[in-house]
Amino acid sequence: MPVEHLLAADRHPTPWRNGGGVTREVVSTGFSRVSLAEIAADGPFSAFPGRQRILTVVSGEGIELTVGDAPPVVVPPLRPFAFPGGAATSCRLLGGPVTALNLITRHPDPAVTLHPAATLRPTPGRPQLAIDLATLDAVLVAHPSAAPGPAAPCVVLTL
Numbered sequence: 001m002p003v004e005h006l007l008a009a010d011r012h013p014t015p016w017r018n019g020g021g022v023t024r025e026v027v028s029t030g031f032s033r034v035s036l037a038e039i040a041a042d043g044p045f046s047a048f049p050g051r052q053r054i055l056t057v058v059s060g061e062g063i064e065l066t067v068g069d070a071p072p073v074v075v076p077p078l079r080p081f082a083f084p085g086g087a088a089t090s091c092r093l094l095g096g097p098v099t100a101l102n103l104i105t106r107h108p109d110p111a112v113t114l115h116p117a118a119t120l121r122p123t124p125g126r127p128q129l130a131i132d133l134a135t136l137d138a139v140l141v142a143h144p145s146a147a148p149g150p151a152a153p154c155v156v157l158t159l
Helices: none
Strands: 005-006 021-028 034-038 052-059 063-067 074-075 081-086 087-093 098-105 112-113 128-132 138-141 154-158
Touching: 021 128, 021 138, 052 154, 098 112, 098 154
Parallel strands: none
Antiparallel strands: 005 138, 021 034, 034 098, 052 081, 052 098, 063 074, 063 087, 112 154, 128 138, 128 154
């Protein structure tokens, strides 16, 4: 699987247990899971103990997250926000439903960056995923391959 194209149309929605939204898995590897969550209501997030999370709002006005005992943090669109996956986390919508890209990983140094276009060059054991912000189609590239990502603005995740 050096290069894999993952079309948004092929993803199936899975409702959240709390009824606050649905998620569509983009890819799952041995260490990381990437999904797009459609958050429709305020409420708690699921806990993922022992993992790191990076959430990036890709559509909508943003959210306010409360992570553990820390003060609430506003997460605006297209600003990756990292937090511990095992922490009790709740969300408040700022202006209606949002779609958020979630990276949940066991890697201690996950990375999510925004690019006008990208060429993916993964390193051994760390595939890269690029998601087109307009279509939500994705390209997954594993080492030793390199491949062009979307020509449009995209989010690049190092898994």
